[in-house]
Amino acid sequence: LHCGGLRIFITTLFAAVVLFAILLAYVTGYQFIHTEQHHLSFGLYGAFLSLHLLLQSLFAFLEHRQMRGPSRPQHLRRTVALCIAAYQEDPDYLRKCLRSIRRISFPGLKVVLVVDGNRQEDAYMMDIFQEVMGGVEQTGCVVWKGNYHSDGDGGGGKGSLHAEEAARVARVVRSSRYSCIIQEWGGKREVMYTAFKALGDTVDYIQVCDSDTVLDPACTIEMLKVLEEDPEVGGVGGDVQVRILPILVIFMSPSTTEKFSSNFGYKTKFTARSQCQTETPTQYLRWLNQQTRWSKSYFREWLYNALWFHKHSLWMTYESVVTGIFPFFLVATVIHLFYPGRLWNILLFLLTVQLVGMVKATYACFLRGRLVMIFMSLYSLLYMSSLLPAKIFALFTINKAGWGTSGRKKIVVNLIGAVPVTMWAAILLGGVVYTIYCEVQEPFSETEKALLIAGTILYACYWLILLVLYLAIVAKRCNKREEQYHLSYAEA
Incomplete structure (x- = not known):
């Protein structure tokens, strides 16, 4: 407890010093050199930005x-579930995503597709899932009137009928290698919560991606290598190519919350060996909306993660x-x-x-x-x-x-x-x-x-x-x- 408190103090002090130093350099506008009429100058703030760029480049x-060094082979005896979030996805993108998943070189990979929206026009995604993943016999599918936080009728999801539906979803997900859940719209976090909650502690690791992502066959095994090499690492991110969305593996505990691995003292790492490609909007306004949404997520996570800088x-x-x-x-x-x-x-x-x-x-x-x-x-x-x-x-x-x-x-x-x-x-x-x-x-x-x-x-x-x-x-x-x-x- 004493060491933890000391680390919190040091990290907080370091963050305050960095912030104060940048503010001081910017506000004072101190210049080392400048031309006679100040057309060109180089000052303290510019020196900081140059040093920042140099350090980033070095790392x-x-x-x-x-990354270019040889990868150490490992014998992995872990269970993994891949969770896919889908929302009114383009049928062609969804097919490409699922086909790439079928080609992932990891034995026994469990796949869970959760569709955000249970209207009739959303059913095509379940049809595509069954088509690509082996038909009705090979897949388990559930159309859920509500979700884990709603019964579908405006209630909070606390009734016995809602509990039975939630239990049925969990049974299907846990008993099927390939499962698809269509549920009431609740946003992306609700979709991910459904997948995590239904899986519980039945697998060792969970990998997540969006329904427009095409995964490299080696992506899962490369991330697991990083997790297995260091017991203190609880999450791994991969390299995104061509278009812009992340792959993420999250260490699962018996109780899954959106606080993720940082809450349990685990570290997170990045590996460029794990790769994917993903779609980004080609229309300028849709791209702007996407960037705005991602920026909101960034600032939310920034504010929350500030509590865990010391880890x-x-x-x-x-x-x-x-x-x-x-x-x-x-x-x-x-x-x-x-x-x-x-x-x-x-x-x-x-x-x-x-x-x-x-x-x-x-x-x-x-x-x-x-x-x-x-x-x-x-x-x-x-x-x-x-x-x-x-x-x-x-x-x-x-x-x-x-x-x-x-x-x-x-x-x-x-x-x-x-x-x-x-x-x-x-x-x-x-x-x-x-x-x-x-x-x-x-x-x-x-x-x-x-x-x-x-x-x-x-x-x-x-x-x-x-x-x-x-x-x-x-x-x-x-x-x-x-x-x-x-x-x-x-x-x-």
Whole structure:
């Protein structure tokens, strides 16, 4: 107890020091060097960001080097259940997901599909499940009027009939290798709760994924290797490719709650050997809604996980503090650069955003050995223009629950995602208009003209190079869809 209290104190003190140091560096604006008219400068806050980027790059390199090393073979005698969350999924995506699961190289893998919604139009997902997983004889299926927290008639799920239904769901899940539960809509957490509750302690590990995810055949065994190597590790995340959703394995205890493994003192790890590919919306507004939903989850988990920083390394505490406050510093920085009335400030902002993006993208090319990673530099612009306002909006609407994006069977465009982006664009446009007004009042100096011309040419060259690379690398592959995927994924 004494050691635990000491670790809590040290971790809390460390987090406070990191937060205070960043605030101090930003607020004071101390500069080490600068030009005569402050067109360019490098200060304490910039030094911190540079050091942060350097450390991230170093750890990424060490992780990739370790990943490329030989994997130690292990004899695993564990039981695993794979739980799939589904909500109005595109039939083609669901089939690909289930086919990839059938090909997972882990003997005796139990599969549980939980459908969020029990209306007639949701029944097609059960039909697809039976079709792919071996027919009615090989699968156990239940259409549940309610869920674990509702009886389906507006009640709280405390009656004897509801208890019988819950027991029937548990029996089907535990007795069938492949089971599908269609239940009353309750959101993604309710879906996961159903799978965990029904399984109970009948398996050693639970792996979860969404119904649009195509899993690599070795994903389960690779995550289990990490869990078995270290008894203190209770959760493992995998590498997501092409599109953006995680695979996760959660250590199960007799009592499963959404507090997960941190509550029991277990560590979590990441392994790039466990891979998957998953769908992301191709429509801009649906993508924004998805990012907003994920940001809400991030901030909720951030606030909760702050209670458990002491159970992890100090690096995790540092990363959590930095990533948690970084969006607010960015908003303040952008407004500060757009409203002093200097055109050079706006151009400098654009150049800095793309410079950081290019540095990260170039390093990614080095790590992966693939030139196509250079397009990752576009993420910085996408972050500043869309993800940043979406994150702030998510924080202010954090209590609004839901899936955030519509189901993929029938695409419904939700315009709410455009609200923060529109407001952000209006703020930036206001800064541009104000800057133009201020600049026309007084002619540019020769130094200012030279900097503006050089900066504009440099910025234009970046986009020209990216366009050439796009035509040379990406455009040629547009008509060769299968080449975008590893063979194991393409077969799914």
